[in-house]
Every structure is written in structure tokens, then in C-alpha cells.
Amino acid sequence: MKYNRCGKSGLLLPQISLGLWHNFGSVDSFENAQKIAVTAFDKGITHFDLANNYGPVPGSAEENFGKIIQNNFQGFLRDELVITTKAGFKMWEGPYGEWGSRKYLISSLNQSLKRMNVEYVDIFYSHRPDPNTPIEETMSALDYAVRSGKAMYAGISNYSAAETEKAIAVLKELGTPCIVHQAKYSLLDRWVENGLLNVLDTNGLGCVAFSPLAQGLLTTKYLKGIPENSRAANPNGYLQSSEITEDKIQKINALNNLALERGQTLAQMAIAWLLKKEIITTVLVGASSVNQLLDSLGSLDKLAFSNEELTQIENILK
8 A cells, every 4th residue: 555645744644545424324334344444454455544523323333433542443543544534514403513613613523522432533524514603713723733733733624715825815814724635536526626736736736536436436336337235226325326327327338448457446446546646645545345345446556547548537528
């Protein structure tokens, strides 16, 4: 595993990191989740990414990861982990359970530390911008988190290019640099290329890419329709069946053919395509099994792309 510097900070993150958005909640098998996490660490993945509301139920992914830490990463091993969490989306009912107020963010961080039974997290993120709270207040909460020792670094997620520039400026003035932006980025979702990546590069921030497989679209899962147990088959899931259009399926088929020519799975090629970009510090992958995690790690075996292959990808996605 290669470790990349996160922007201009001193923090190194593995090329591939493990996201606990799915498969680590109270409704999932704890034994399976623990096997995935331990295998990840054994393969060089030191970075584990959470948020307060990950589950379901909200908070249960942090609780389960806390148990995994207690069972497997006691003592000095905690210092070999980069544990990150976020707050911004709805965590509890009432006026103080979401968005970006100082009250919510600091209360949420305190709750996260208790759930995981750790003294600090390595990165604490504002999970989304709050249109009704001054950005100065939201960033002051991140500044406090770092100064108090409850977080080592501050980060933001899902901020636009303009919002990111403002957040960077406010944190710089407070004396706590923003070191990273976590953004949704894949072959099928390239919004970050419309200004955000330039802002990150200019200001020396790292970029953590999440949803690299576009919620499973960049796999072979949907090439022959929507499987019964897939995310798209779940009416409450993040991936809606209406998003799986005939045009998109044709593009995914063409990408899959190119991946096979490269000697990779489609998922491996999608991850490798992100990692070829210097601005990308790490790619967050999810995993429902050890085998799925190992398949994602297989992307590291072939990261190089020829100019012809890159041109083919752009032509497919037009």
C-alpha cells in the first residue's frame, strides 16, 4: 500500500480507505463487519471513515467500530489508525440534531467519541454546508474541535467550490487549516471537475473521493437489469431504479469491455481512474464482504492508463 500526503499537511492516507457508510450498522452482521475491518488493516488500510448518522440505526456504525477497536486495536495500535467522522446530516429529532450550528457539531462530536470509546478522532468534518448558519460559526466549531484535542485535523464535505474557498479562508484566519475535502466523485459523477478540484489544488487541500463505484453502478451488477437484493431494488435506498437508464447501461457495458481488455474488473478500473489524479489523496470504498474488499484492493495492481484508454473512456462517457 502506498500512502499519499493529504494536501500540504503532514498526514498520510492510504491510497484506498474503508468507508463504513453501509454494512457496519446494527442491522448488519458484526462478525462480518469485524472481519472486513481487520482484513483492511492487515492489507495496509489505516484510514476508517465514519459519520455520526451511519448505520442504520444512526450511530450504530460508530458503536460497532468502537467494539472493533476494543477487540483488535488496543494500545499502540490506536495510533496506527486514522479514524474520521462527520456531522451535518440529521442525527436526532428536534432543532439541534442536524446542519451546522456550533451546538450541534460539538455535541455530535462528543457523542461520537463516546460511541467509539476513543479520546480523539483524526479528522472531524462538517458533513455539509448549512445555508442558515454563518460559515464562521460552523468553522469555529471545527477550530474548537482541533484546539480541544478532540480532533487532530479539520475537514469539510459536500461543499461547493465557492463554499470551500470561504471555509478555507475562515479556518485559516482562525489558525486551524482545513486539510481535506471529502467529495462524491466517480466516472459517472464528475461535478468536482467544475471548479472544486482547482480550489483544492490552489489551497493545498487533499481530496477524499467517496462513492467511486456510483452506488454499485460501476460494477457488473446492473448490466442485465436490477437484481432483487440490490440498492436500486430498495425503494428507500440512495440509488433509485429511475437512475438506471438504457443510455447509462450502454455506457457501463462499454466501460466494462474496456476494463476486461485491461485485465481488470469494472470496479477496479473505476477506482484506478480516480487514483491516477494527483489531487486524489485516497478513494473510500465500501465492502459487504472480505472478498469485495479484496477485489477493490486489486485495483492497485494496475493503476496506469494509456492516453488511448483515457480517450476511450471520455468518448464512452460523452
